[in-house]
Amino acid sequence: MKKITFLLAVFMLLATAKTNGQENQECIIKYNLFKGDYLSKKYNESFDNWMYLMDNCKDLSVNIYKYGSTLAEDVKKSPALAKRVYEQRLQYFPDKDPAKVHSDYATYLIKNKLASDDEIFELLEKAYKISPQDMGAKNIYRYFQGVTDKYKDVNPQKVFDTYDDVLESVGEKLDDYTKKINDLTKDSTKTLSNKEKRYLRIYTVNSKALGQIEGGLDAMISEIATCERLIPIYTRDFETFKNDAVWLRRAVSRMFNKGCQEDPLFEKLAKAYAEATPSPDSYSFYAGILEKNGDSKGAADMREKAFQLETDPLKKAKYKLQFAEAALKRGQLSKARSLARESLSFNPNYGKAYLLIGRAYQTSVNNCGDDEFEKRMVYAAALRQAQKAYSVDPSVSTVAPKYIRNYRANLPSKKVIFTAGKSEGQSHTIKCWIGETVKIQSSGK
Numbered sequence: 001m002k003k004i005t006f007l008l009a010v011f012m013l014l015a016t017a018k019t020n021g022q023e024n025q026e027c028i029i030k031y032n033l034f035k036g037d038y039l040s041k042k043y044n045e046s047f048d049n050w051m052y053l054m055d056n057c058k059d060l061s062v063n064i065y066k067y068g069s070t071l072a073e074d075v076k077k078s079p080a081l082a083k084r085v086y087e088q089r090l091q092y093f094p095d096k097d098p099a100k101v102h103s104d105y106a107t108y109l110i111k112n113k114l115a116s117d118d119e120i121f122e123l124l125e126k127a128y129k130i131s132p133q134d135m136g137a138k139n140i141y142r143y144f145q146g147v148t149d150k151y152k153d154v155n156p157q158k159v160f161d162t163y164d165d166v167l168e169s170v171g172e173k174l175d176d177y178t179k180k181i182n183d184l185t186k187d188s189t190k191t192l193s194n195k196e197k198r199y200l201r202i203y204t205v206n207s208k209a210l211g212q213i214e215g216g217l218d219a220m221i222s223e224i225a226t227c228e229r230l231i232p233i234y235t236r237d238f239e240t241f242k243n244d245a246v247w248l249r250r251a252v253s254r255m256f257n258k259g260c261q262e263d264p265l266f267e268k269l270a271k272a273y274a275e276a277t278p279s280p281d282s283y284s285f286y287a288g289i290l291e292k293n294g295d296s297k298g299a300a301d302m303r304e305k306a307f308q309l310e311t312d313p314l315k316k317a318k319y320k321l322q323f324a325e326a327a328l329k330r331g332q333l334s335k336a337r338s339l340a341r342e343s344l345s346f347n348p349n350y351g352k353a354y355l356l357i358g359r360a361y362q363t364s365v366n367n368c369g370d371d372e373f374e375k376r377m378v379y380a381a382a383l384r385q386a387q388k389a390y391s392v393d394p395s396v397s398t399v400a401p402k403y404i405r406n407y408r409a410n411l412p413s414k415k416v417i418f419t420a421g422k423s424e425g426q427s428h429t430i431k432c433w434i435g436e437t438v439k440i441q442s443s444g445k
Helices: 002-016 025-039 043-056 062-076 079-093 098-111 119-128 138-150 154-185 192-222 225-243 245-257 264-276 280-292 296-309 313-329 333-347 349-365 373-391 399-410 414-419
Strands: 427-429 437-439
Touching: 002 245, 002 280, 025 062, 043 062, 043 079, 043 154, 079 098, 098 119, 098 138, 119 225, 138 192, 154 192, 154 225, 154 245, 154 296, 154 313, 225 245, 225 264, 245 280, 245 437, 264 280, 280 296, 280 313, 296 313, 313 333, 313 349, 333 399, 349 373, 349 399, 373 399, 373 437
Parallel strands: none
Antiparallel strands: 427 437
């Protein structure tokens, strides 16, 4: 059967391959010899036939370039030859994974210092316009860095728009990996097969990389997306885009994330967004306006309406966390924790929910104890939340350690523990609304 399949493949190639307008059986022979040696890892033996194909059969098969990149980069270690592989592939197979090819080409040129910054940016821009989701994580970051450097002073709106596009693409990728990780880890009693373990490792690594990119993007945008810069831009453009649901969603989200809700423009944008596209997202923002204006019941009803409209568990988790953030900003700490826990019921591996609970605990340090020991033990509860976030969600593996270091550094010292008549390892119940029992541990000092 395999022999018949092989012969059919050969006949098909004979029927379709053309060089200089004529059937070229030599190309077919060389191709099959090359492919056979390559797949058998006889890389040196495959090289001469591959070079013949590169010179004489350039449009025969995309495998000439898929396999050839390994020969050029890893076997021969020839930058000039590798560059030729990418360029010929883009010329003769422009529709075969073009975004990934442009992105990989840019990576190779960067690694070997074979192109200028402008040439790299041009390749990344081509990849981004075709499909951001097919770009490598580092190149998504590089592309946004290029846009930021180029336009932050002359056209900040382009930077904001690009940020939104990139972040949405990263978010979609993260959600996809989160679903796959959740599916593999939801049953703690199940023993994963080697194949499942391999996939889990891949999903975890990719999720971690995307989480790092997300943090890097936020750091870049935070430098230019200030309330002082956003408000004049959105005020200027409101009349033009007041019925554009995408523009309104992005404007409201950015104003919210940057803490610009006190400006009257935020209410104007949120109302317009809810009118332009009644949706869970627009209702959740509008609920914040109702809350601000003293209509707590209306806000709660609106949030519930937004939540019930959504069907995707991951998005439900995000809405619950958004509600938790709003409660935290209002100083409703117990409610914020409750909402964060509800968020975790829809996505048990949602690291940001654990981090929010930790932040809520940290806020209460001075209110949950009668002496230094009791107050500092609140950090132990916060630390446990940050450690949980780190252990379950690779996408927060960059930010979670910062919380962990901070909370650990603020634990009671050995002297404070001794003075309180306690010992490390003992159980301690934190007072006030937190009410959690934790193990006594020191900062190490």
